[in-house]
Amino acid sequence: MQKVLITGTAGFIGFHLAKLLLSNGDRVHGFDGMTDYYDVQLKQRRHSTLLQNPGFSCDERMLEDARAFDETADRFEPDVIVHLAAQAGVRYSLENPRSYIESNVVGTFNVMEAARRHAVKHLLMASTSSVYGANTEMPFNECKKADTQLTIYAATKKANESMGHSYAHLWNLPTTMFRFFTVYGPWGRPDLALFKFVDAILKGRPIDVYNHGEMYRDFTYVEDLVRAVALLINTIPVRPDNPGDIEDGDSLSPVAPYRIVNIGNSEKVRLLDFINVIEECLGRKAIRNYMEMQMGDVPATWANTDLLQRLTNYRPQTNFKEGVQKFVDWYLHYYK
Template identity: 75%
Template sequence: MKKVLVTGSAGFIGYHLSALLLREGFRVHGFDGMTDYYDVSLKQRRHQMLMQSPNFSATEAMLEDLAAFDAMVDEFAPDIIVHLAAQAGVRYSLEQPRAYIEANVVGTFNVMEAARRHEVDHLLMASTSSVYGANTKMPYAETDKADTQLTIYAATKKATEAMGHSYAHLWNIPTTMFRFFTVYGPWGRPDMALYKFVDAILEGRPIDVYNHGDMFRDFTYVEDLVRGIRLLIDTPPVRPAEGEEIPEGDSLSPVAPYRVVNIGNSDKVRLLDFVDAIEDAVGVKATRNYMEMQKGDVPATWADASLLQRLTGYRPQTDVRDGIAKFVAWFRDYYGK
């Protein structure tokens, strides 16, 4: 039975990935700091559900706590590490930038050191579509240059990509970085637009619609996302032989067993259409408070997910209206609304 360490296992994506891995017969150890960035009871409930499996165990500590993290890794001795733990949120990074350096840069360094020490079969680490920053060519492809990050959150994620490449090169650690595109679904984060919109509409409060709704996002349903990660686990990159030609569109490094992969729905959805779909699912019209664009935000994201499909044969395809309906059903059930 392969052993997978999932950091951020009480988080939105970490919970769904851990549940999928457990269903597929892996032994999973979760590691989560249970920070109060949002409602901790939601994180605790996710962990409680995972604990129903005899193949799940967990440690609650901060990634920056090197002694606690190393003791856990040395005891569990993972075959695979999926590093999802991070300080998330573009907007919060404007208020608390230091939290992003500590969690995302220092924390990721600790994970990479553990992967090196244990010579894991595959290290997979989460990045974000935000690394594309001010890029205007769409859809975003992994081989595009990405040097114009607009927030410290995006900058820390780009830094972890660079750190991951160096460790893959130096220590021959097969490393896959995945760039997520606006993930949503049941058990989501309360700071995300879908969660905030549904809560406000049900409570009769107005919703803030930025850039007057003239924004586009590549919304990716969480179960599609974790299926992509699960398939990538079985697809570790291999260092190319000297002079070996890398296929066009493949982000495989010429000097390391390292690759970057987009996981997105490959479909631009206008924010106004997203709000319309939420209203339809809830059955209530929203009072819309149209706002200017927020600092650090981008007008559009759109993934080229052809590399994921080439590597795994899989492409996320949940229609956004279906995904929203599933989220609303979960939200009503969880909060009794």
């Protein structure tokens, strides 16, 4: 049994990861700010579901409050910290960029400081496929440069990667950053495309289809994603004695126990095909409002997951048609 402190357990991915680790017999303590970026009731339902397991406990406080997070870490004394809490959303970052600095930079610094003080055996932190920005060589590879972020959200996540590397180097703090690719599934966020599309179609509202649907995403089913994260918890990076020993394709730093890992489905899906499947699952047609590309967005994402496979002998594989059906089933049950 491990003691795992997870930030963002009332959030979409944190909820699913906590559920999986609890089922594996770990003790989990959650930390979440319960902000009103989207429906707080949904967040509360996630936490109340987790609290039915005696191995789960949580604090509902803001990550930007260093004293609050330190108190939690001091009381729980984690073996591992998984940092998933963040101000998410590419589009919202155009409206309220300051919240991304406060949550994603200041909040992440507080997590890293606690991890350093407690000398945790592994710090794992969420990044995003958005850090690849204007890169066009696909599938995206962790060993390629990613210096052309297109939104403040992506820039804060790239900053987290750099901050994580410096702490790994300075304090010999084993750190893994994972870059998530378009996560979807039951209990998903209302600001994500799948949730918005299903909600609008059922209510007879139009859906906004950017770039006239000629966009491609590597849709990753949430249960696949958290399984990969759980496997990476015990895949602890070690500072190499000789940088020349690092295998080709491994993003391990030559000067720190630090690694970046893509977690995606390794399949490019056209947005129009994704919408067609939603319509099939609902038995209804969408009213489509075709629009130009939105500022800061990218036409395609696609993950190379060879490194994940090599490290964990696993890669996500849920077909998006199966995953969409599971989301629709959850949505219809949850909202009756």
